Amino acid sequence: MTRLKADRRHAVRFSLNGKPVEAEAEPRMLLSDFLRHQLGATGTHVGCEHGVCGACTVVVDGMLTRSCLTLAAQVDGCELKTVEGIAPSADRLGVLQQAFRRNHALQCGFCTAGILMSLDHYLGKNPNPTEAEIRDLLSGHICRCTGYTPIIQAALDAAAELTSKKETSDA
Amino acid sequence: MKPPAFDYLRAGSISDVVEGLAQQGGDARVLAGGQSLMAMLNMRLAKPKLLIDIMRIKELRQIERKNDAVVIGAGVRQADLLAWPDLAEALPLVALALPWVGHVQTRSRGTICGSLAHADPSAEMPLALVALGGEVLLRNARRRRRVAAKDFFAGMMLTARADDELIEGISLPVIKGSRVAFREVARRHGDFAIVACAAMKTPNGVRLAVGGVADVPTARDWPRLEGSALDDALNAFAYELGARDDVHATARYRRDLVRMIGRDLIREVLQ
Amino acid sequence: MLQAVKSANPGHGDEPWVGRSIERVEDAALLSGRGRFIDDLGVAPGTLHATILRSPHAHADILSIDAEAAKRLPGVAAVLTGADVKAVTTSLVVGVKAPVECWPIAMDRVRYVGEPVAVVVATDRARAEDAAELINVEYRPRGAVVDPLGAIAAGAPVLHDGFPGNLASDRSFRYGDPEKAFADAPHRFSIDIRYPRNSCTPIETYGVVASHDAGEDAYEVLANFQGPFSIHTVIARALKVPGNRLRLRTPPDSGGSFGVKQGVFPYIVLIAAAARITGRPVKWIEDRLEHLTASVSATNRATTLAAAVAADGKILALDWDQVEDCGAHLRAPEPATLYRMHGNLTGAYDISHVKVRNRVVVTNKTPTGLNRGFGGPQVYFALERLVHRIAIGLDLDPLDVIRRNLIGAGAFPYRTATGALLDSGNYQEAVARAVEQGRLAELKAKRDEARAEGRLYGIGFTAVVEPSVSNMGYITTVLTAAERRKAGPKNGAQATATVGLDPVGSVTVHVASVPQGQGHRTVLSQVVADVFGLEPKDIRVNTEIDTAKDAWSIASGNYASRFAAAVAGTAKIAAERVADRVARIAASQLNVEAADIVFAKGFVASKHNPENRIAFSRVAALSHWSPGSLPDDAGQTIRETAFWTPPELTPPDDDDRINSSLCHGFIFDFCGVEIDPTTLETRIDRYVTMHDCGTILHPGMVNGQIRGGFAQALGAALLEEYGYAEDGSFLTGTLADYLLPTTTEVPEPEIFHMETPSPFTPLGAKGVGEGNCMSTPVCLANAVADALGVADITLPLVPARLAELVRGAEPPPPAGAAVAPVREGDRRLRGEGQATVKGAPEQVWAMLLDPATLQSVIPGCQRVDKVTDRHFRADVTLGIGPVTGRYRADVELFDLDPPRAVTLRGGATGALGFGSAEGRITLAPDGNGGTKLTYSYDASIGGKVASIGGRLLDGATRVIIGQFFTALARKAGGGGAEGGGFSLFALLAKMASLFGGRR
Known part of the structure; x- marks a missing residue:
């Protein structure tokens, strides 16, 4: 059992497109904001923050996931894939x-x-x-x-x- | 549109959950798939002081066939159930209704029990639970109890769950050889139902359950009815549901759908 | 399903790049997560984040704003209210002559749900939102009006004293001799329509980052603003700085706009003011709830249109009466939506006599602004529905009526009665080709077959002229000729483009077109590559704009479909000027005449002797490396900025004739739809759309514009409406209630083209981006009207509404059945009930008036204050399921008749919304020593919960009331010295709070 206090930032670690990443987040921080503003992975966009528009969809442990309906804390230890991870290399499209x-x-x-x-x-x-x-x-x-x-x-x-x-x- | 501050508890066991609920009571919320709760948090409609994430508890992730029932744990995602190989055979009505729940991208995270806990009267899983006469398995730090579907839903977003209780799972009866049918009308694919109907042949006749009209999904049993007797029964049922106007549909339209789709589905299962 | 896309990059010979569907240069970054949208860009260290507290009321006076608790919250830098903003800004200009102000934040009164009331600036957005919840605003509600005709009816609540009776403008126009035409005509047809409110809702919301340099009193703003840059002058004026002290920049990418991002400008003023007041850069990203509630929408309009018609269906005259609803404020550039189509009020038809009355009204709804189609959907819905009705009335084929009225192929350029100069076209040919290529005969056979089987199948038609490249002066048609003379002329549309050659001879293009996804960079690379004989990949295009450094004009921006016709053409002009000089330089190097020079395959060569050539990059670089060696007359080739404005865009003449747009494409659509007899859902079977947008620069993108516009129009026709209750509550505040089409609703339209180049534009191109937003809604409505055989069709085509049109009387409820109460149209909730309470009426009465017992009785009650003997105030926290909120409840007692009856009136407000309720409670002995308590209530709810949870409100409210009385009776039944427990106060506080909270 882990209890993260509301008013503090806590380390969140996971694998992003095959690479380990770590940054801090309050419990309330959304995964979408964490990806974009803590990790700089701004390819995932935010369009509605209530799970309808789908712009923020990422893959977490093999599951399609609305990152605006997910807390950063929830994906600690998970494997994530985002749009930054789908091209075979930076200068080539899949x-x-x-x-x-x-x-x-x-x-x-x-x-x-x-x-x-x-x-x-x-x-x-x-x-x-x-x-x-x-x-x-x-x-x-x-x-x-x-x-x-x-x-x-x-x-x-x-x-x-x-x-x-x-x-x-x-x- | 950012959530209010809360503590986050990553529960490792059911006792973590029920102890957390016991301590924090109504200020705690169970976080499962998050497809309803997180949207409400982002809109600041909900302001719990504690979120208890139950998705790392392995024992809640089970789908179990027990004699004449299927028990679905609180951590079972909608996509998990859809992918369960026995679904069509054991729970044909759920197999028909589940693809109407949200979209691929929400079913992948959303849980069966989370949808029940949210108790939206237009949602498909509450309708299926009521149509099948299933039970909700509740548990707090001291005891467990089972609540029948018809007693579980108390109104729009209100259930019989006490603040300190976890919905541990649900039990759905396996009704052998039953003919079932399901149809839903929504403004768009994947929207909450304007009217959703489930029909099931019963030993003595037929059952029709309707979601999206009354404050709670509502089931009605009839003996085998035909012709104008069926029309009259459906008409009475349509009015009893107390349909109302909203931005998407009128009460009259909802009643029309109950009458027309109800008749079609009943004929289909009684064929 | 999808029509084949022409091979993207074919092996090419010498054919030009323009006209080919090359892959877009924009896409690699966008497909890899490397786009640079405003919220993807970093900000200066220490940048603060803003959130906006918005009005839950449609119309109310602000009595007080208490922000002390919010300001004390850690991380909060400032809370700005109207007074703070007023201290550093001035009102936004209003588009009509009237003594009316228009502020980006409410001053002492709110006029629509969502109007900004306070801006909270904090270290991060979440903290700012925490603080915003602590702000206590006291409102005194006023009556609201949401209907445009209701707004000008006698006795309507008035929004602005400077607009008497809410009428902001009332102009009448007369062209030809309409009275005579109507008097002489054998037939008169008329139609009344209400065009709904909707919006193209881009998926990226508004964003602004602003800073202020106090030393120079200069603002620097980055915003995903789309233009027109005439708005720059509005912003600078509001910020009280000259234009050169407002540096406005746009990010490299913008997530769609469709006109909507013009409406970010009041927020630019607001956030810039916040930056000035805090002395720090401030960033604000609008969220989706804000966007739906309060960004901007298209106008809704009430129109009566009449036509004088000959026996053969020829329309002789039109009589327009349009009442335009611009929402609560007339924000720039409104009332432009109404006047954008002024030259085109006769559509594609040759009609000489036109009468127009245009009224502009304000209502308690979100202010309107640019939206794709801009005035077109409203006009064509009336005109093309009327044409359809004429056909039915005269028993003619609708297509024959269309054909009979089309402007003749030999008539171009054609001056319409109201002043537009239609540049080119052959409408008859376009219709003929569409009918053939789109297989209309097949569709008709299908309809016959379907109808024979008893199915509901219909066909609709529309012919539309699509204007593009707005005359910046059309809006002055709202003024009288005398007012215009006084104000000075406004007209034209200056487009700009800059072409530069760098020291290695590579080519850069810059334009001020502010694309929002339309692929401008790709098309410009094609246009300029053709001029220089290069490949598109050799041309680098920058479309960011920086008003401090770039060439721009008030006409700059991305609106009125002006890119292909105006901007791309201007880039061609700039490139040609540079090419001219390069040719002269090359001619001197190659010892040939300049006239003998051609640009091809990366070389500048002699036409007569292609072997005599020099690499383009080498000549191009000379201006940098060896200016002294250039021929005297060549000039520099480093950079050339071209400005282009079409001479055809003249100001309105003294008879109010206005050429409102430069180009006029033609669209002819038809479609087949089938209606489900049970659900009344409309399924589009086939949709055919024929376009003549002049020369096509990039077929893939043109089709992309058509498909995108079609999908948005389909949404407007079938799904989308910004819903308001009669009290001004906004009802569609989430994407679960404002319904956008998805993949399961949108079919592939069958697209056909004809190219009649515009003689007025450099490339012969016309705009194409908005046409289907004009043609498709009415085409679908015509088809549905045909399928159902009904005369009046209102958008959107909500199945439940269609059911009302076609279904007869409902089967009655069975005798004796309880029927649920009907919710009133005004959304008030009414109900009644009774409960039996132990204790005599006198006892119960005493408890009612005793605030000391209240706190223990009201669930979630933190404290109760007695303001006067009959006025109580309480803080209450209440929840339904997960929905919880804090409310401040006020209750007053009236009409006391102890111990028999009392009326309670009260309200509750909280972050989630407000409720107000009135209840009458009567007490009577029950004959057993107890009291029979009877109650009736009447309540209304508004604010955030009304906007985002409408679907859940009624049921939740009923549950709460039921629970309350059950609990009450139980509690009173328990008896006990302190516990008689029934409290009117509790009742009303609970009722009001829950109404407020549980929507």
């Missing part, structure tokens, strides 16, 4: 990111991080999604710029490419 760029699946890019996280997580487990499945998955995100259909197309494109790559490498 398959999903490239599909987004190719399909003009983003405009302002503010909601995009959360959508990428949902898709990155989902496609890892469901390599051959239908359009309906992608629409169901992404109904937990709000995008005001694109009208969504290019995002869905990008997701299906990426899935197809990932599958064919896998088949090639398996062969």
